[in-house]
Amino acid sequence: MLKLTFARKLIAAAAVAAAVIAPAQAAEKTYRLKLAETWPTNFGVFSHPAREMAQLAEQMSNGRLKIEIDTANKHKSAFGVFDMVRAGQYDMGHSASYYWKGKVPNTLFFTTMPFGMTATEQYGWFYFGGGMDLMQKVYEPFGLISVPGGNTGMQMGGWFRKEINSVEDLNGLKMRIPGFAGEVLAKLGASPTNIAPGELYTSLERGTIDALEWVGPSMDLRMGFHKIAPYYYTGWHEPGTELQFLINKKKFDSLPEDLQKILMTAMKVSAYNMTIESHHASAENWFNMKTEFPDVQVKNFPPEVIAALKKANDELLVEAAAADPLAKEIIDSQTGYQKLIRVWTDIGERAYLNSMAEE
Amino acid sequence: MLKLTFARKLIAAAAVAAAVIAPAQAAEKTYRLKLAETWPTNFGVFSHPAREMAQLAEQMSNGRLKIEIDTANKHKSAFGVFDMVRAGQYDMGHSASYYWKGKVPNTLFFTTMPFGMTATEQYGWFYFGGGMDLMQKVYEPFGLISVPGGNTGMQMGGWFRKEINSVEDLNGLKMRIPGFAGEVLAKLGASPTNIAPGELYTSLERGTIDALEWVGPSMDLRMGFHKIAPYYYTGWHEPGTELQFLINKKKFDSLPEDLQKILMTAMKVSAYNMTIESHHASAENWFNMKTEFPDVQVKNFPPEVIAALKKANDELLVEAAAADPLAKEIIDSQTGYQKLIRVWTDIGERAYLNSMAEE
Numbered sequence: 042m043l044k045l046t047f048a049r050k051l052i053a054a055a056a057v058a059a060a061v062i063a064p065a066q067a068a069e070k071t072y073r074l075k076l077a078e079t080w081p082t083n084f085g086v087f088s089h090p091a092r093e094m095a096q097l098a099e100q101m102s103n104g105r106l107k108i109e110i111d112t113a114n115k116h117k118s119a120f121g122v123f124d125m126v127r128a129g130q131y132d133m134g135h136s137a138s139y140y141w142k143g144k145v146p147n148t149l150f151f152t153t154m155p156f157g158m159t160a161t162e163q164y165g166w167f168y169f170g171g172g173m174d175l176m177q178k179v180y181e182p183f184g185l186i187s188v189p190g191g192n193t194g195m196q197m198g199g200w201f202r203k204e205i206n207s208v209e210d211l212n213g214l215k216m217r218i219p220g221f222a223g224e225v226l227a228k229l230g231a232s233p234t235n236i237a238p239g240e241l242y243t244s245l246e247r248g249t250i251d252a253l254e255w256v257g258p259s260m261d262l263r264m265g266f267h268k269i270a271p272y273y274y275t276g277w278h279e280p281g282t283e284l285q286f287l288i289n290k291k292k293f294d295s296l297p298e299d300l301q302k303i304l305m306t307a308m309k310v311s312a313y314n315m316t317i318e319s320h321h322a323s324a325e326n327w328f329n330m331k332t333e334f335p336d337v338q339v340k341n342f343p344p345e346v347i348a349a350l351k352k353a354n355d356e357l358l359v360e361a362a363a364a365d366p367l368a369k370e371i372i373d374s375q376t377g378y379q380k381l382i383r384v385w386t387d388i389g390e391r392a393y394l395n396s397m398a399e400e
Numbered sequence: 401m402l403k404l405t406f407a408r409k410l411i412a413a414a415a416v417a418a419a420v421i422a423p424a425q426a427a428e429k430t431y432r433l434k435l436a437e438t439w440p441t442n443f444g445v446f447s448h449p450a451r452e453m454a455q456l457a458e459q460m461s462n463g464r465l466k467i468e469i470d471t472a473n474k475h476k477s478a479f480g481v482f483d484m485v486r487a488g489q490y491d492m493g494h495s496a497s498y499y500w501k502g503k504v505p506n507t508l509f510f511t512t513m514p515f516g517m518t519a520t521e522q523y524g525w526f527y528f529g530g531g532m533d534l535m536q537k538v539y540e541p542f543g544l545i546s547v548p549g550g551n552t553g554m555q556m557g558g559w560f561r562k563e564i565n566s567v568e569d570l571n572g573l574k575m576r577i578p579g580f581a582g583e584v585l586a587k588l589g590a591s592p593t594n595i596a597p598g599e600l601y602t603s604l605e606r607g608t609i610d611a612l613e614w615v616g617p618s619m620d621l622r623m624g625f626h627k628i629a630p631y632y633y634t635g636w637h638e639p640g641t642e643l644q645f646l647i648n649k650k651k652f653d654s655l656p657e658d659l660q661k662i663l664m665t666a667m668k669v670s671a672y673n674m675t676i677e678s679h680h681a682s683a684e685n686w687f688n689m690k691t692e693f694p695d696v697q698v699k700n701f702p703p704e705v706i707a708a709l710k711k712a713n714d715e716l717l718v719e720a721a722a723a724d725p726l727a728k729e730i731i732d733s734q735t736g737y738q739k740l741i742r743v744w745t746d747i748g749e750r751a752y753l754n755s756m757a758e759e
Contacts, residue, residue, distance in 0.1 A: 097665055101460055103658035156756065159749055161520070161679050168673065169680040195748035257748065275751035299462035303662075306456055306669055313672040314527065320520050321528040324744035339747050347755050385683035387757060388698050389554035389616065390518055392634035394750045396706050397515065397742075 072296055074108045077126065079119045079136035082112040086259050086319050090191040090284065090311040091135040097307040098300075106300050108133065126287045127183050134287035135190055138176075139220055146361075147179045150371045151187065153196075153282040155222050155354045157375065160192040160281035160316050162382045167283075170378040175371050186293055188308050190284035191315025194323060198274030198342065199254030200245065200266040205274070205342055208349045217241060217253035221357065222278035228353035238264075245269055254278065258330060259322035267330045267337050274340050277350060284315070431655060433467045436485065438478045438495035441471040445618050445678050449550040449643065449670040450494040456666040457659075465659050467492065485646045486542050493646035494549055497535075498579055505720075506538045509730045510546065512555075512641040514581050514713045516734065519551040519640035519675050521741045526642075529737040534730050545652055547667050549643035550674025553682060557633030557701065558613030559604065559625040564633070564701055567708045576600060576612035580716065581637035587712040597623075604628055613637065617689060618681035626689045626696050633699050636709060643674070 076095070080087045095108035111131070113119040122134035123141045138151035151172070158166060166172040167189055180187045199218065205211065212230035216223075223233030236244050236253075244250045246269045255261050257276070267273070286308045293301060330337060342350075358376075362369035435454070439446045454467035470490070472478040481493035482500045497510035510531070517525060525531040526548055539546045558577065564570065571589035575582075582592030595603050595612075603609045605628050614620050616635070626632070645667045652660060689696060701709075717735075721728035 097661065100661040101658060101665060103656075159752070161676065164676045165680040165683070168676055195752055197748075258744065275747060275755070277752065277755065280749075280752055297462075299460060302456070302459040306460060306665060310665055310669040310672065313669065317520065317523045317527055320741065320744065320748075321524040323748065324524070324741040327744050327747065328740055339751075341751055341755060344755070344758050347758070351756075381687055382680065382683040383753075383756075385617065385679065385686050386753060388634060388686065389556075389679075389682065390639075391750065391753045391757070392698075392700055393518070393554055393636065393639055394742075394745060395754070396634070396636065396700060396703070397710075398746060398750070399703050399706075 069105065071104065072106050072300060074106070074132040074292070076108055076110045076133035076135060077116050077118075077122050077131040078110060078112050078134070079122050079140065080113060081119075082114045084112075085263065086193075086315060086322050087191075087284065088112075089318060090286075090308075090315045093314060094286070094307045094311040097311065098303055101303045101307065102300055106296075106303060110135075122287065123183075123185075126289050127185060129289055129292065132289050132292045134285075136285050136287060137190075137282070138187060138285045142220070145179065145183070146365065147367055147371060149221060150368075150375065151176045151179070151283070151285070153279045154375065155225055155278045155280075156351050157280055158379050158382070159386065160194055160283070162379065162386060163192075163281045163283060164189070164313075164316075165382055166375065166378045170382075171374055172378075175374060178367065179371075180287075181290075184290050186288040186290050188286050188288075188305070189312045190286045190308070191312040192284070192319060193256050193259065193279075193282040194316065194319045195257060195276045196279035196282055197254065197257045197261070198276045198278065199252050200261075200270035201252040201272040201274060201340075202245070202248075202270050203251065204272055204340065205346060207343065208346055211346070214252060215250045217244070217250050218278070221354075222254075224357055225278070225350055225353045228356070229349055242266065242269070256282075257319075257323050258326035259319045262326040262330055267334050271336055272338055272340050274342060277342065277347060284312070286312070428464065430463065431465050431659060433465070433491040433651070435467055435469045435492035435494060436475050436477075436481050436490040437469060437471050437493070438481050438499065439472060440478075441473045443471075444622065445552075445674060445681050446550075446643065447471075448677060449645075449667075449674045452673060453645070453666045453670040456670065457662055460662045460666065461659055465655075465662060469494075481646065482542075482544075485648050486544060488648055488651065491648050491651045493644075495644050495646060496549075496641070497546060497644045501579070504538065504542070506724065506726055506730060508580060509727075509734065510535045510538070510642070510644070512638045513734065514584055514637045515710050516639055517738050517741070518745065519553050519642070521738065521745060522551075522640045522642060523548070523672075523675075524741055525734065525737045529741075530733055531737075534733060537726065538730075539646075540649075543649050545647040545649050547645050547647075547664070548671045549645040549667070550671040551643070551678060552615050552618065552638075552641040553675065553678045554616060554635045555638035555641055556613065556616045556620070557635045557637065558611050559620075559629035560611040560631040560633060560699075561604070561607075561629050562610065563631055563699065564705060566702065567705055570705070573611060574609045576603070576609050577637070580713075581613075583716055584637070584709055584712045587715070588708055601625065601628070615641075616678075616682050617685035618678045621685040621689055626693050630695055631697055631699050633701060636701065636706060643671070645671070 076091055078091055091110050098106045120140055122136045125131045126134045138148045141148040176187050214231040216233055217236045218233045219235040226233050242265055245253055358372055362372045435450055437450055450469050457465045479499055481495045484490045485493045497507045500507040535546050573590040575592055576595045577592045578594040585592050604612055717731055721731045
């Protein structure tokens, strides 16, 4: 009897233990996600957000969330990231929204726009000005979530072998400059082209092209353009290029809530960190370029060239807005927000930077 | 025999269960931290980082990390946060490093400095230029960890009832401007004072003071200064004011590793978010001020005034560096980093903002 009672107690204890273990074991389940990057292996600052995000997610989840990263060297499909995440072949991606404009035209607006917002202003738009909702409106129909993935900061206007002194100098200019900015230049008579990164240096050196834009000092140094093109023009076409984390929504929804929050926070902080690191790396790399090649000159496009580019850009935006109601909604939102926030950027940081530069 | 064997099996099962439960229960333990803010209740953007951090920490930890926040209305000791966290009366604080310069002079350098770095540049210094190590060197002897707590962005030079057209106009000027910037102004003959926030409006209205600085549009709108002072001068003295999270190190070290990582990440992302929100709120509030009081004028100090302020500031920094080796190490690090990164800020964002403003 005693033994039986003891046995019963043990059974009861074991049952309680089992009940306690069940949720604990569920909580201890490991979730594994696979992420595809658009970038090749060791691609400077661009390679950092996905890796930092994965590390933070694993540490914050005490190993319950593990994210494996494949670079383009592995999956061989740099511009297949959208499709692979959509199909569930990968759970996540790290890329840039404007790469998908051939498939989904409105994805164009969530990276950067010529004469658009700076990195800080654009984060303001994403997080406090309605940008995140509009981005989700564009990605939702494809079962995808898109969130900011790190900013390059101001991109430079590019490396030129001869000076641009007038709008006429753009006529016939062969320049590697893809996307919307290429269309803007085409309106002014230039011949924009796209060329694979590995062939850019030789194309510029041999005169196949007269000019090219890449990123800015943070990514340009390794490309070596400063060795063969003496003029480095300041930027207008990509004032705050935001990369992108893509997530398969069904997969995301299947994660426990705490891991969803961990994943979202890890992406957000890694994106912000890349933004800061880009500014740092551009400063450091520019110093190194200038030290090694003191003849490199920083140039501003003449005001009449900027005005002509801006006019061509505005015309293209009007066309885009007329073609599609959602495009119009996004363009109106961005234009309105930029107008509001630029006034403050000018009173605040621009006035300060100018006062210190004068002095 | 059978029963005994059964009982033994149950005992063995229970032992296994207990072994499994032990770490699971430890993992489920709830850690409660108390945080003291320097700010009163509902203090605009300043009130957001601690609350967002606490919410993220709780969500990411699935409720295992709970942070209770007391505002200064509760603990009645706005400037006692350093001491209370040091003593373990609170586990954390949200404040600003330069408030402690009376106790620990070198804490001055980790908020913002006159003619110093912008928010983005300073984050570069903190995270990629050695700033975090130097800050820890200052706080470690007090058993404290200090990390960035959110940036106000450019602070305005203040509200003035009459224009400043020359260095002579600063002579005898009664201005509310605390800290290092007050010392800079004093060198040029001004009479800097500090006045409790609640009395600022009346002091300016009655002419007890001629001018005052507070923050920028994000925080100034609610104070109403734009109703009684027509000139809003652009900034020089606090180009990127970073708030601070303080943590009692012993308490932090007692947390499990995953919760440490969650806490650190929640603080970091909340700080970045406040930086973006400040820029947004300043833009919005400036728009509202200007709409309500169209006569408010934004003014730049004349270049000769800026030059004189800069000279006085440089002299004070030389004195500070001569007085203490760690102060010298910090000043040298900041000065060197700012020189490196400002070149890029000027080529990148400043050139872009200027080109768009011209056009």
